[in-house]
Amino acid sequence: MRLRLHHAHPWDLTPQEAIAIQQRLRRFVRLEDDLPETVETVAGVDVGFKNENRITRAAVAVLDFPSLQLIAHSSAETPTAFPYIPGLLSFREIPAVLRALEKLAHLPALLLCDGQGIAHPRRFGIASHLGVLLDHPTIGVGKTRLIGHHGPVPDEKGAWVPLEDNGEIIGAVVRTRKGVKPLYISPGHRLSIESAVRWVLACTTRYKLPETTRWAHRLASEG
DNA sequence: GCGACAG
DNA sequence: ATCTTGTCGC
Numbered sequence: 001m002r003l004r005l006h007h008a009h010p011w012d013l014t015p016q017e018a019i020a021i022q023q024r025l026r027r028f029v030r031l032e033d034d035l036p037e038t039v040e041t042v043a044g045v046d047v048g049f050k051n052e053n054r055i056t057r058a059a060v061a062v063l064d065f066p067s068l069q070l071i072a073h074s075s076a077e078t079p080t081a082f083p084y085i086p087g088l089l090s091f092r093e094i095p096a097v098l099r100a101l102e103k104l105a106h107l108p109a110l111l112l113c114d115g116q117g118i119a120h121p122r123r124f125g126i127a128s129h130l131g132v133l134l135d136h137p138t139i140g141v142g143k144t145r146l147i148g149h150h151g152p153v154p155d156e157k158g159a160w161v162p163l164e165d166n167g168e169i170i171g172a173v174v175r176t177r178k179g180v181k182p183l184y185i186s187p188g189h190r191l192s193i194e195s196a197v198r199w200v201l202a203c204t205t206r207y208k209l210p211e212t213t214r215w216a217h218r219l220a221s222e223g
Numbered sequence: 224g225c226g227a228c229a230g
Numbered sequence: 231a232t233c234t235t236g237t238c239g240c
Binding site: 053084221 | 231232239240
């Protein structure tokens with residue numbers, strides 16, 4: 001589908017300017033549930049690198065919901081134009097992600113992104129950034145923590161505890177599989193924390209990572 | 224000044 | 231993220 005998005009080219013941005021953009025866009029993030037009545041497709045978005053990080057490859061895996069069967073996918077490669085800086089990950093990965101999304105016939109109802117949503121120093125991780133640019137529901141699925149603190153997570157699938165920063169709840173630490181490190185879940189845009197957790201669990205079967213993420217990771221890394 | 228630090 | 235074999239535990 002056609003995506004008309006204006007934004008500065010990452011290679012022209014200084015970290016300070018990138019931070020200013022996050023501060024300007026964060027006000028558009030909405031945490032009220034705003035999804036279609038019926039969600040028929042969910043997608044995983046992930047990025048991989050080639051040629052010593054010179055090439056960024058993004059992949060989108062579209063799954064039917066709730067069967068979680070892969071029904072479509074797309075990918076795109078772009079020259080890597082921004083370094084990896086904690087807190088500014090989206091400026092490195094989003095350009096390729098947008099190119100991959102453009103190749104889809106239809107935008108999936110919900111996008112699960114690798115990384116954080118609002119569980120970010122400025123509450124504007126990659127899932128929120130992508131969600132605001134598209135004004136579309138997104139969830140951040142992080143394998144590790146960027147910011148925030150939390151208590152122990154019961155070792156039972158589906159158990160979760162709030163992720164907190166300065167007295168503010170910014171996400172959830174979720175046990176998607178017994179005996180395995182939990183996932184750091186936070187809303188990107190158009191969902192509440194509780195809903196984000198529910199959707200991630202609904203997309204997870206027998207593995208730590210949701211099926212959406214597993215497919216996207218596979219498509220972004222290999223051939 | 225000393226740690227922490229998504230992918 | 232990426233480089234990579236075997237190995238511990240349910």
